[in-house]
Amino acid sequence: xxxxxxxxxxxxxxxxxxxxxxxxxxxxxxxxxxxxxxxxxxxxxxxxxxxxxxxxxxxxxxxxxxxxxxxxxxxxxxxxxxxxxxxxxxxxxxxxxxxxxxxxxxxxxxxxxxxxxxxxxxxxxxxxxxxxxxxxxxxxxxxxxxxxxxxxxxxxxxxxxxxxxxxxxxxxxxxxxxxxxxxxxxxxxxxxxxxxxxxxxxxxxxxxxxxxxxxxxxxxxxxxxxxxxxxxxxxxxxxxxxxxxxxxxxxxxxxxxxxxxxxxxxxxxxxxxxxxxxxxxxxxxxxxxxxxxxxxxxxxxxxxxxxxxxxxxxxxxxxxxxxxxxxxxxxxxxxxxxxxxxxxxxxxxxxxxxxxxxxxxxxxxxxxxxxxxxx
Numbered sequence: 001x002x003x004x005x006x007x008x009x010x011x012x013x014x015x016x017x018x019x020x021x022x023x024x025x026x027x028x029x030x031x032x033x034x035x036x037x038x039x040x041x042x043x044x045x046x047x048x049x050x051x052x053x054x055x056x057x058x059x060x061x062x063x064x065x066x067x068x069x070x071x072x073x074x075x076x077x078x079x080x081x082x083x084x085x086x087x088x089x090x091x092x093x094x095x096x097x098x099x100x101x102x103x104x105x106x107x108x109x110x111x112x113x114x115x116x117x118x119x120x121x122x123x124x125x126x127x128x129x130x131x132x133x134x135x136x137x138x139x140x141x142x143x144x145x146x147x148x149x150x151x152x153x154x155x156x157x158x159x160x161x162x163x164x165x166x167x168x169x170x171x172x173x174x175x176x177x178x179x180x181x182x183x184x185x186x187x188x189x190x191x192x193x194x195x196x197x198x199x200x201x202x203x204x205x206x207x208x209x210x211x212x213x214x215x216x217x218x219x220x221x222x223x224x225x226x227x228x229x230x231x232x233x234x235x236x237x238x239x240x241x242x243x244x245x246x247x248x249x250x251x252x253x254x255x256x257x258x259x260x261x262x263x264x265x266x267x268x269x270x271x272x273x274x275x276x277x278x279x280x281x282x283x284x285x286x287x288x289x290x291x292x293x294x295x296x297x298x299x300x301x302x303x304x305x306x307x308x309x310x311x312x313x314x315x316x317x318x319x320x321x322x323x324x325x326x327x328x329x330x331x332x333x334x335x336x337x338x339x340x341x342x343x344x345x346x347x348x349x350x351x352x353x354x355x356x357x358x359x360x361x362x363x364x365x366x367x368x369x370x371x372x373x374x375x
Contacts, residue, residue, distance in 0.1 A: 007068035008035025010338035018284035129176035148211030182252035187271035278306035303355035307362035311350040313343035326372035
C-alpha cells in the first residue's frame with residue numbers, strides 16, 4: 001500500500017516515518033525542490049499540480065492522497081479527485097477550512113464558539129470593523145497565514161492604513177476578529193476515521209509569544225470542566241466540517257473559562273508533536289490509519305506529563321547536526337531535527353520532547369536541552 005503526501009516538509013517527513021512503521025510506502029510530492037521528507041522515501045516527484053502528468057502519476061502510483069498543509073488550492077485537490085484520485089481530507093472540507101472567513105462562518109453556523117468576525121475587503125470596511133469591534137482587534141489573511149505571517153494585532157487606525165496600502169483594493173482577502181482576552185492558548189488534536197470514528201488527544205496548552213508556537217504542555221493545566229468542553233468542541237468541529245484524518249483545533253480560554261475556537265488546521269499539527277513519544281499512538285500514525293481506513297489507535301498519555309519545545313532559528317546561519325550533541329546529554333530528551341540546513345529567525349528547525357512526572361520537571365529539562373543548541 002502507498003500513500004501520496006502533498007508537501008515535503010517536516011510534517012510530511014514524520015507522516016512518512018509513521019507510515020513506514022506500518023509497512024506503508026509514501027510518495028512525496030513537492031512543488032519546486034527537494035524537501036526534508038525526500039530523505040524518508042525513495043518515491044518522490046517535483047512539479048506543479050496543474051500539470052496533468054504530475055496528477056496522473058500521483059493517482060496511478062498511490063492508493064490514497066493526503067496532505068501536510070491546508071495550503072494546496074482546493075481546485076487542485078478537486079482536479080485530483082475528478083481524475084480518479086482518492087483525496088483525504090476531502091477537497092470540499094479543505095475548501096472551507098483554508099479560507100478563514102468560510103471556516104469561521106461554518107463554525108458559527110454550527111453553533112460552535114468563535115470570536116466575532118467581519119470580512120474586510122478594503123480599508124473602508126476595516127475602519128467600519130474597528131468601529132464595531134473596538135481596539136485592539138485582529139486582522140488575519142483569509143488564506144495562507146501561518147506562524148504569525150498574515151496576522152496583525154491592530155491597536156490604532158494608522159496600522160490599518162499601512163496594511164491596506166500594501167495590498168490591492170477589493171482583494172477581499174482579510175478577516176477582522178474581535179480580540180479575546182485569554183488566560184490560556186489551548187490546542188486539541190482530533191482524528192476522524194472513514195467510518196466516522198473519532199478520537200481526541202489530550203488537551204494541551206501552547207505558548208506563542210510571537211504568534212509562533214514555542215512550547216506545548218500536555219496535559220493543559222486547566223480544570224476538568226474546561227478540558228471536557230474542549231474535547232466536545234473539537235469532536236463537533238471534525239464532524240461539522242466532515243474531516244478525515246487529523247485536525248488541530250486551536251482555542252482560547254477566556255477570563256470567564258469559556259473555550260473559544262481560534263483556528264482549525266486539517267492535518268498533523270505542531271501542537272501534536274509531543275504525541276510521538278508521549279502517547280500510545282502518535283498523531284502521525286493515526287492520520288495514516290484514518291486516511292487508509294484502518295482502526296484508530298489509542299491516544300492516552302504514557303506519562304503524567306510531557307512538554308515539547310520547538311527549536312526555532314535565532315539568526316541567519318548554516319547549521320549542522322553535530323551542534324545538537326550537547327542537548328542529547330540531558331536525560332530523557334527526545335530530539336527531532338527536520339534536516340533544514342539553513343536557519344533564520346523563528347524558522348522551525350526541530351523539536352524536543354521530554355516526559356516526566358510533572359509539567360515543571362518536563363519543561364525544565366526540555367528548556368535546558370534547547371538552550372544547549374547554539375542555533
